[in-house]
Amino acid sequence: MKPLLFFILFSCSIYGQSEYPQDYFRHPLDIPLVLSGTFAELRSSHFHGGLDIKTQRKQGLKVYTAAEGYVSRIKISHFGYGKAIYITHPNGYTTVYGHLKKLSDRFEEYIKQCQYDKESYEVEVFPHSEELLVAANEVIAFSGNTGSSGGPHLHFEIRDNQERPINPLLFGMKVKDSKQPYVSAVFAYPKDENASINGKNERTQLRLIPQKSGDYTVEKITAYGDIGFGVTSYDKQDLAPNNNGVSNIQTIFNGNKSIEVDFKRFSFEETKHIKRYVDYNYYKTKKSKIQKLFIEQNNPLSLYKDVHDNGYVSVEDSTATVYKIRIRDYHNNETWVTVPIEGKPLVVKKDSLIDESNKTLIYSDQSTTLTSGLITVNFYENTLYDDEFVDFEVNSDTLFLHEDKIPLQKNFYINYDLTKYKSEHQDKIFISKLYGYYKRPNYIKTTRKGNVLSARSKTFGTFALAMDTISPTIKPINFQDKKWLSKYRYLKVKIEDDLSGISKYRATVNGQWILMEYDYKTKTLIHDFNDNIVKNTKNELKIIVTDNVGNSSTFEATFYRK
Known part of the structure; x- marks a missing residue:
């Protein structure tokens, strides 16, 4: 039995839901509200900004606007929220719907026009307040698994007018929960x-x-x-x-x-x-x-x-x-x-003292530059939370910079001097972080200025130069060269790059740019013939895929439709 004193002490701290409207927003799906993720849940690098609502392991469920308002933002990206729509409401709050499979017809038509205008799958637009009005209970999209989603669900947020996310349950949405933490x-x-x-x-x-x-x-x-x-x-x-x-x-x-x-x-x-x-x-x-x-x-x-x-x-x-x-x-x-x-004042020293004689002290409130051979690492003020002794060792082109056990507030910057490399090889070199037992190189965004390669990281670890001279691969999935595709709605192609990773791609039919959605989880490019761009009987398809160091591959095929 819990002490009455504590009950009295904390009974007044139960959430004052009256400061948030209780009957204004509806649940964005028409199935029971079951969560796979709660608000402010601890993730690896952030607090979760909304609710992850289960969609019964399905995609394509109707997503309703939580209240009337207008579409204030649409963002389509390979990662993050994937396909996401933002609706601003008359009461000042904005609701966010992420990982969508597609938008409703009128919004899909709007955003596809933007994608064709910019010739890019990834777009972000901010319609004005009178451009895309939505009514209460209107179907605005269909649930999916796009972006950095680990499975089909709807990510749902409510933000205030300062773009701060707030727990949507504070607005009266109901989840069945009778279990103690x-x-x-x-x-x-x-x-x-x-x-x-x-x-x-x-x-x-x-x-x-x-x-x-x-x-x-x-x-x-x-x-x-x-x-x-x-x-x-x-x-x-x-x-x-x-x-x-x-x-x-x-x-x-x-x-x-x-x-x-x-x-x-x-x-x-x-x-x-x-x-x-x-x-x-x-x-x-x-x-x-x-x-x-x-x-x-x-x-x-x-x-x-x-x-x-x-x-x-x-x-x-x-x-x-x-x-x-x-x-x-x-x-x-x-x-x-x-x-x-x-x-009881009994203090026993730790079993083993850490030998800091071979480590480098980095002060949290000062800038620090570490240099060895052709490698320089820059830490700016407030990169670390605390003053820390870190391992710093360079062996040829490999940088050992402590283990990823110390939290960082900001990025530090790594610079490699490529003077010793032949000029014809420099364009194919990138900075990688080594992961796993076999220390496989993983590309981190690398820029080059003259003979210096630069990259940034917010985690310690082992870094090394890697060279990628192999172009990406492009393989058709559901068609063959010189075949009829009249019965197909989608054109599907698989693209892969084994080392530095895919940077960009471009697809055309008869010289005209076509929209191909990229799903990095399945490494698939998909074109929807319902875009009504492909109208000819005979069509020449051309796809160019480029990796992060500039290696490119070109795929060409002829297909027929009527």
Whole structure:
């Protein structure tokens, strides 16, 4: 049974939904609202900006505008949201619909005209407020799996007039959820060298003891000094097995609130700082996200409320104290974690000290340039969150720049001098990041100025020069040269590049540009004959595909239609 004191203390903090209109927006699909992703859910490099709504593993479900308004933006891209439409409403909010298979007929006609005008599949347009009006309950699109989607679903957002995403459930949309959040791990962190947990001056995982109520206690710990805590927690809903994000976390030390993390709204500018919110080192090594319930320097997140001493608690000698964590989902299902603490000033040094004699110190508030041989790396001010000792080693054309265990705020810049390479080879060289057991090179965007190649990265790792002299491949999927295609609606071609990757492509029929949608997941180009561009009986198809270092391949074929 939960203490009445805590119920009274926090009953007033239940979301005040009255500040958001409750009956204005409808659910954008006509099936039950079941989520595969919740608002502000922790992703690898950002907080999730909306709801991921399940579409029953199907594509092509009708997508309705959440309310009347006008189309203020349409963006078609290979990655990200894929095909996305943005609708601005009279009340000032904007709704976003992403990963669409296609738009409704009038919007599809509009955007295809833009694509043909610009001769590009990827376009972004901003219609004026009177150009594309939409009514309430109008079908504006059909659900799909375009862009960086891991499976068919609809990504749905509500943004305010400052383009800040807000949890759509605050507007009265209903999800069936009667389950408590669950906790898989709790950790304690010493703030500095004067603090200890169970006799150690290092991050310490605490032993969880599940209770019949669904809450947890932790085996009593001994601690001393300023201590922070972290938790790994998830929420599950009634109709989906997904591990979703929670909505609110509060901590209490001896009856007083220490910190609150409220996932109600954030800005896109700050979402990259998820690397500061989670324990990045632990995530990169263990593939699990610990949410740090304390605030370190250079953490600009706006998610925090009622912060006392940056969320740290001070444990004194010979004291008996209690730390509590209250975790809630949006529907106020809650789970408590209780941590009993005995104050005991015992500090044992870490088992092994890190040898920093061969490392390079990079200050977070200063610019730093590292040079070895023909390689230069530039760190500008505030690239790192903290001052860090990093590994920096160059072996021939390979740059070893620490492991990807330290979070970065901004990109650093790598420069290679190509003077020693023959001029005829320089155009085919790019900077790659090496991944996996076999250290396979992966292209990162590379620019060249004179004899210097440059690239940027927001993660540490191993980098090397790679050379790509092989052109992309182009293979027809559903047709052959000099065949009739009268019964086909689509023309399909597979394009691949084995090293630097596809940069661009261009397709024409009888010399006229045709729209071919590119699905990078299946490596397929698709032309829809319903575009009514192909009108001749005999048609000459030409496709040119170019990789990221300029190698090109040309495919030509003749086909017939009537």
